[in-house]
Amino acid sequence: MPALDRPLDDAALDQLFRSARTFNHYRDEPVPEETLRAIWDLMKMAPTSANQLPARLVWCVSDEAKARLAAACSATNKDKVLAAPVSVVIGMDTDFHEHLPTLFPHVDAKSWFDGNRELREASAFRNSSLQGAYLILAARALGLGVGPMSGFDAGAVDKAFFADTPNVRTNFIATLGYGDTATLHERLPRPAFETFNRIA
Template sequence: MSLALDATAQDLLFREAQTANTFTDEPVTDEQIQAVYDLVKYAPTAFNGSPLRITLVRSEEARRRLVTHAMGANGPKTLTAPLTVILSADLDFHEQLPRLFPAMPTVKDAFFSELAAREASGTQNATLQAGYFIVGIRAAGLAAGPMTGYDFTGIDKEFFGDGKQKSFLVINIGKPGAEAFHPRSPRLEFTEAATTV
């Protein structure tokens, strides 16, 4: 069965796209990242809450602060990437709901008056948005190196000291460099991953 995307787009976004471990020194501009965001901001989220926040780590000082929380090889990879972003969930995302979800003006108080409910929903929905963000990076002709090997509690204290954002992913972004990709590991087949009930 054919897909709506042509084979070239399928390859760019999925089949040939891999996690990059090295990058060239070609810069990644604010305009490129804004174009990515403008493409992926339509990702589905509960009540259109849109809790994802993107922190662009550009300065050398901020990058060095970030890598103090890195595990293993993630530090050196981050120091040499053209751009690194911290993805986090805004725990006060519900404050935007009257504007973003006007069809149900009471949703803010009905569902998100408790911090635990906001954190659970915000993290889940921001993670969904993060998947779209990675595909958007690929659509821009860039490579993404997403990493969970970081001390996110430390990042939150370092960069979001007010406790209103909860980080969950760090992504290096740029044009892939020499030996950027490891050999592709196998994936589950459809029959292993899917069931019908």
């Protein structure tokens, strides 16, 4: 087993965090399906509470799928979705607990959520948001740029992509591709540790 207690080198940290950027524009270069599968194979390994894995992803690759998603987006996001090689809907399954006997088999975790929709919805939102962040890091690790966004009608996205699974609702959406660095603006400021942190 590889050592898990060694810091990543600066090049890896730059690619994931320090030099990585949020992209609104991408090179005219398709993203192979095997790369999308590789993103999932990385992000699924990252932690969620009790291995819940509530995220349900729709990878919009076809023009038809991107058009359906764009129709539910704000004016500023519509063109981004249509132009990106891939747009992805990060949904959340509020019935994720049905899979816990397989995903978390050593205790009866399903019973924690049976009959408690409020708890399931809170857990699905929290953990699918985590998985969306893991998606961003996995994509960056594989050399892609990502543009996560709000600015859409969640009900319309649900109707377009999750009509046959009413237990799944949209969390957020993102564009994906090989980032066009020529279109980047100056990086926005980031605060010092002391601004928003305290050690108790």
